[in-house]
Amino acid sequence: MDVTEQKYFSTIDFVLFVLLLVASMAIGLYYALSGRQQRTTREFLLADQSMKCLPLSLSLMATFQSAVAIVGTPAEVFTNGTQYWFIGCSYILGLLIPAHIFIPVFYRLHLTSAYQYLELRFCKAVRICGTITFIFQMIIYMGVGIYTPALALNAVLCPPILPLVTGFHLWGAVLATGLVCTIYTALGGLKAVIWTDVFQTVVMFAGQLAVIIVGVQQAGGLSHIWRKVIEGNRISGIEIILFKHFPYVMGSLTVSVCSESLNPDPTVRHTFWTLALGGVFLMLSLYGVNQTQVQRYLSSRTEKEAVMSCYMVFPCLQIALGLSCVMGLVMFACYSDNSPLDNQYITSKDQMVLYFIMDMLQDFSGLPGLFVACLFSASLSTISSAFSSLATVTMEDLIKPHYPSMVETRATLLSKILTFAYGLVCLVMAYVIHLMNGSVLQAALSIFGMVGGPLLGVFCLGIFFPLANSTGAVTGLVAGLVLAFWVGIGGFVTQIPSITTVRPNNCTDMAATENAIMATVTTALAPITDEPSKPVGLYALYSLSYMWYSALNSSVVILIGLIVSLITGPMKQGELVAGTVYPLMDKAQDLMQKLLRPKSCVGSREQRQIGTCQEQTNGPVRTERNTAKEEERKTFQPLSHVAYLEQETSV
Numbered sequence: 001m002d003v004t005e006q007k008y009f010s011t012i013d014f015v016l017f018v019l020l021l022v023a024s025m026a027i028g029l030y031y032a033l034s035g036r037q038q039r040t041t042r043e044f045l046l047a048d049q050s051m052k053c054l055p056l057s058l059s060l061m062a063t064f065q066s067a068v069a070i071v072g073t074p075a076e077v078f079t080n081g082t083q084y085w086f087i088g089c090s091y092i093l094g095l096l097i098p099a100h101i102f103i104p105v106f107y108r109l110h111l112t113s114a115y116q117y118l119e120l121r122f123c124k125a126v127r128i129c130g131t132i133t134f135i136f137q138m139i140i141y142m143g144v145g146i147y148t149p150a151l152a153l154n155a156v157l158c159p160p161i162l163p164l165v166t167g168f169h170l171w172g173a174v175l176a177t178g179l180v181c182t183i184y185t186a187l188g189g190l191k192a193v194i195w196t197d198v199f200q201t202v203v204m205f206a207g208q209l210a211v212i213i214v215g216v217q218q219a220g221g222l223s224h225i226w227r228k229v230i231e232g233n234r235i236s237g238i239e240i241i242l243f244k245h246f247p248y249v250m251g252s253l254t255v256s257v258c259s260e261s262l263n264p265d266p267t268v269r270h271t272f273w274t275l276a277l278g279g280v281f282l283m284l285s286l287y288g289v290n291q292t293q294v295q296r297y298l299s300s301r302t303e304k305e306a307v308m309s310c311y312m313v314f315p316c317l318q319i320a321l322g323l324s325c326v327m328g329l330v331m332f333a334c335y336s337d338n339s340p341l342d343n344q345y346i347t348s349k350d351q352m353v354l355y356f357i358m359d360m361l362q363d364f365s366g367l368p369g370l371f372v373a374c375l376f377s378a379s380l381s382t383i384s385s386a387f388s389s390l391a392t393v394t395m396e397d398l399i400k401p402h403y404p405s406m407v408e409t410r411a412t413l414l415s416k417i418l419t420f421a422y423g424l425v426c427l428v429m430a431y432v433i434h435l436m437n438g439s440v441l442q443a444a445l446s447i448f449g450m451v452g453g454p455l456l457g458v459f460c461l462g463i464f465f466p467l468a469n470s471t472g473a474v475t476g477l478v479a480g481l482v483l484a485f486w487v488g489i490g491g492f493v494t495q496i497p498s499i500t501t502v503r504p505n506n507c508t509d510m511a512a513t514e515n516a517i518m519a520t521v522t523t524a525l526a527p528i529t530d531e532p533s534k535p536v537g538l539y540a541l542y543s544l545s546y547m548w549y550s551a552l553n554s555s556v557v558i559l560i561g562l563i564v565s566l567i568t569g570p571m572k573q574g575e576l577v578a579g580t581v582y583p584l585m586d587k588a589q590d591l592m593q594k595l596l597r598p599k600s601c602v603g604s605r606e607q608r609q610i611g612t613c614q615e616q617t618n619g620p621v622r623t624e625r626n627t628a629k630e631e632e633r634k635t636f637q638p639l640s641h642v643a644y645l646e647q648e649t650s651v
Ligand SMILES: O=C(O)CCCC[C@@H]1SC[C@@H]2NC(=O)N[C@@H]21
Pocket: 064, 065, 066, 067, 068, 069, 070, 087, 145, 282, 283, 286, 317, 320, 321, 382, 441, 444, 445
């Protein structure tokens, strides 16, 4: 880039950014002044339980798609290749389990905060621990969420070689964003947050798509990009397939046969297993038990709408993931041989995207502004969701229980003040995060793993293990958090170069393979001394991929919770509050019976049509237990929570 003719943000770029803030504020104020003016907490915190699945699904997606995903994912793909794309496989189970297990349980308990569940299932202490853990997690995450746009913009605002862009002051943008977000969230409540999320999601997709389309054209077209990307071994896993079946399709390119993608070693940072399996636990901690998402499920009109919204998140997340990965590949095609990182044009890989925007798209005035609007939309939609969920849990879990007689209007006013307070805390956090350098994507996902993992564990302990008691839950949660911070900080401090899958040196191209075989044969004869030193003992724990944090920490909470519950006297079936345990075994057994019992309908055609045919079951003989359950369904006595859950979900 020739810095002399470097363009600044043109006026239209600046206007687009301001328009985004104005539009977001307008939507927020509309919901503050319309309807019943957010008078009750049910309206302010649960959007009057009137939400339909489309806006809900876009809001659910936008909540955990912040600027971190917009700049962090392309930077990740640019540096390490498309391994990270495997996280898309975790969205299947990561959304199916919340849709069919967590939503039914939470929705039927008519909760406002997810942590009320912990008091119903265990005791108040567990609820308080859960709430405080959640608050801690979201405050840090908000800091990352609002700081990332500032960090990214730093690339184009005041690096040594680029002149300071007039008028668009960096921290001024962060402050403006934080204040606009706080105001419309504090005034408009959850309904405003959900509808601004919808608007911001459209801006996010439009911004990324526009940049990709123009970027592909500027980078020399798809074929050129594909060639550069294959040459740079940036496509993970696919070369094995291509190479096996079409050895000649790769032409003269040195074909790499990387088995890195399927490496089972848990210390390798990104592999199919850490992302597709470890990612499931990460998704469950976010889309299953995180208050921000649970609050959206609870704000839907019916349980079915909530389940539908969970299903509809899947394509949205896949599109978002695809767009940011493709952007990383386009960036790689442009800068693989002269990376701005190496030329010291930028200081952190998370600044790649903005540098790319300003370098390649400077002549398309309006495009940089659209992308900055996209970046801040991602940020706004996340921190506004975080504010409203923080205000909700603080109100519902920490304040209301001590002032049960508080009148609605005061409670709602207090919720608004809390939202504002959290907004200010978030700006302070942004500055704290500014002081700690490092990849924002990994920072965000590590926070989810370190704090979200133990929370996921304590919810699973309650929902799937009837014998778990409160002592077990508290002990498990504390143990999980201690382990999480020990491993998380241990890994951070020891800075073990966790074996990143940076393509070139981890792969063996075909030519090298022969040499490697020769080398191995020769060394097989001599004592093997050059084995790479595998971390052992504590170091192995510290070098665990951060993508396994959610799985490890939640499993430890469950394990310790069960052991302590067994030691201190497990819960009795009768002590359980109805609806707080999901009958996993019964459901599995029923599912097996349905699958194994081939149904043949006997009866007239119209009987078959209206489904009243007599099922001729030649499956296992029906046990008296099932018959009793059938009876339970037929009589009008209040269903036990097992049958109740079944009846609802089968409806
Ligand atoms: O974008 C962020 O704010 C954090 C990074 C993404 C969080 C997780 S990753 C799995 C899931 N898919 C998403 O798009 N977001 C969440």
